[in-house]
Amino acid sequence: MSCVSVEELALLINRQLTGDRVNEVEEHLRGCLDCRQKRQTLLAIEGCLSVHPKDFVDPVFARDILEKARELRPPQEERDSWSSLLGWAGPRWVLWPVAAAALLVLALILVPGKPTAPAAGGGGGLPDGVQSRGSGDDASDAWVSFAVFRSNAGQNVPVDGRIRADDFLAFSYENRRAEAGLGFLMIFAVDGRGSVFWYYPAHPVEGENPCGMPIQVTASPQALSDKVRHPLGPGPLRLWALFSRTRLCVAEVEARVRGDLARVGFERLLRLGVADTAQPSTLLEVVK
Amino acid sequence: MAIGKRLFQKTKDCVPRGAGEDAELVAGLRQGSEKSFEIIVLRYHGVVLGVATRFLRNQSVARDVAQEVFLALWTGKERFDGRGSFRGYLCSMTVHRCLNLVRRERLHREKMPELREVEADRDGEAELPLNRVLSAEKAEMLWDKLLQLPDQMRETLMLRYLHDMSLEEVATSLGLPLGTVKSHLSRGLKRLYGLCVEEGS
Numbered sequence: 001m002s003c004v005s006v007e008e009l010a011l012l013i014n015r016q017l018t019g020d021r022v023n024e025v026e027e028h029l030r031g032c033l034d035c036r037q038k039r040q041t042l043l044a045i046e047g048c049l050s051v052h053p054k055d056f057v058d059p060v061f062a063r064d065i066l067e068k069a070r071e072l073r074p075p076q077e078e079r080d081s082w083s084s085l086l087g088w089a090g091p092r093w094v095l096w097p098v099a100a101a102a103l104l105v106l107a108l109i110l111v112p113g114k115p116t117a118p119a120a121g122g123g124g125g126l127p128d129g130v131q132s133r134g135s136g137d138d139a140s141d142a143w144v145s146f147a148v149f150r151s152n153a154g155q156n157v158p159v160d161g162r163i164r165a166d167d168f169l170a171f172s173y174e175n176r177r178a179e180a181g182l183g184f185l186m187i188f189a190v191d192g193r194g195s196v197f198w199y200y201p202a203h204p205v206e207g208e209n210p211c212g213m214p215i216q217v218t219a220s221p222q223a224l225s226d227k228v229r230h231p232l233g234p235g236p237l238r239l240w241a242l243f244s245r246t247r248l249c250v251a252e253v254e255a256r257v258r259g260d261l262a263r264v265g266f267e268r269l270l271r272l273g274v275a276d277t278a279q280p281s282t283l284l285e286v287v288k
Numbered sequence: 289m290a291i292g293k294r295l296f297q298k299t300k301d302c303v304p305r306g307a308g309e310d311a312e313l314v315a316g317l318r319q320g321s322e323k324s325f326e327i328i329v330l331r332y333h334g335v336v337l338g339v340a341t342r343f344l345r346n347q348s349v350a351r352d353v354a355q356e357v358f359l360a361l362w363t364g365k366e367r368f369d370g371r372g373s374f375r376g377y378l379c380s381m382t383v384h385r386c387l388n389l390v391r392r393e394r395l396h397r398e399k400m401p402e403l404r405e406v407e408a409d410r411d412g413e414a415e416l417p418l419n420r421v422l423s424a425e426k427a428e429m430l431w432d433k434l435l436q437l438p439d440q441m442r443e444t445l446m447l448r449y450l451h452d453m454s455l456e457e458v459a460t461s462l463g464l465p466l467g468t469v470k471s472h473l474s475r476g477l478k479r480l481y482g483l484c485v486e487e488g489s
Contacts, residue, residue: 005478006474006477006478006481006482007474007475007477007478008474010473010474010477010478010481011470011473011474014448014455014470014473016455016470016473016474038481041481041484041485042477042481044484045430045477045480045481045484046449046477048342048427048430049342049430049431049434049445049449049450050342050449050450050452051335051338051339051341051342051449051450051451051452052338052452053332053334053335053338053450053451053452054334054452055334055338056333056334056335056337056338056341057333057334058333058334058337061333061337061351061354061355062329062330062333064355065329065333065354065355065358065359066325066326066329068355068359069322069325069329069358069359069362070322072359072362072363270347
């Protein structure tokens with residue numbers, strides 16, 4: 001078979017090739033370095049351009065824009081003001097939480113695909129859930145995501161930016177691109193005081209050094225069965241899903257987290273200095 | 289238990305009444321409707337911020353650019369002429385502004401070499417694997433090239449990658465047959481690929 005055209009490779013990586021042709025092209029790729037390099041470049045282009053808008057939804061930022069806009073041009077008639085938008089006649093500050101909620105739910109509508117909630121009683125394959133995607137700049141983050149659920153009283157509820165200190169947390173993940181080679185996953189959290197809490201692999205005995213769990217390539221959300229609770233304190237908590245190509249272990253990741261925390265502090269720590277990983281994360285607030 | 293379903297109900301309650309399609313919002317914006325502007329901001333600030341962050345690799349500068357994009361819309365400095373989709377227009381506008389910013393910054397840096405160190409410390413981005421494949425300069429050229437693609441091809445790539453849409457959704461959004469969208473996608477990627485290979489050789 002002769003070399004594969006760039007157009008056809010573009011269709012392959014977008015899963016638009018069908019039938020026997022997929023096998024033929026993949027077989028050719030196994031034996032052709034040139035074509036593998038072409039595919040790699042196309043993946044890099046995709047990675048460079050890929051954005052998950054939901055990862056960047058930020059109610060505070062949206063509010064800032066609206067405030068600035070109001071400063072630039074005074075509101076027109078009252079019937080067309082920000083407040084009357086929601087038919088509200090009371091104090092305006094009350095509207096911001098409503099706007100934030102609307103924004104969150106709008107984002108859920110705009111982003112296609114819904115993850116599966118982990119089973120409340122253990123095991124996967126459960127009802128529809130809502131994803132709490134993290135943010136991340138690594139190009140390979142474009143192909144992975146994770147969702148966080150509160151698991152209380154036998155029910156899994158999608159996390160909406162806030163959890164209670166005594167919530168059990170459950171997770172699901174997506175790992176959509178085989179070519180990215182991300183075969184292992186770890187999930188952990190860091191709080192504003194710099195404490196690290198492990199969810200996957202969870203380990204009750206301090207000093208143990210378990211490693212990341214193998215994961216499958218899956219275009220649909222895969223539920224993780226364990227529900228884990230840590231003695232969290234109130235305040236900010238950033239949850240990371242660390243997708244890696246090699247199997248990392250708790251001690252090395254934790255050492256890196258502590259190093260990065262010391263270097264940039266909790267507020268600015270959005271990415272960990274761990275090479276060849278995808279690192280979606282999400283910021284939550286823990287309340288009592 | 290249908291968690292998703294229940295939330296969808298909530299969603300319907302939370303979406304402001306009259307929150308219509310983009311064309312309706314753009315018409316409202318032209319008339320100075322705060323209502324339309326608010327819905328546009330709520331609906332699209334994620335994608336604008338996402339594109340700017342992906343491009344500039346610096347969150348605080350990206351926020352400035354994203355804010356500038358929306359305020360330019362609000363003050364009438366920028367107007368959507370109705371060609372193509374409003375989503376695509378917002379992305380183009382954001383990329384244009386990012387390109388201008390980067391070029392201005394480069395000019396500035398050329399005059400002040402000591403500022404070069406600042407660039408090397410962009411959130412540790414320089415160490416990421418795919419950015420070793422596509423350098424910051426090449427990525428910039430890629431975005432630039434994206435803007436120069438023919439309208440439908442550019443829109444297809446933008447909706448697919450910047451709005452994270454499936455090809456079926458892109459086809460629906462642009463009112464094109466799926467086969468045409470696939471063709472735009474593969475040919476568009478080929479052009480961008482050509483740029484990378486050409487510049488790399």
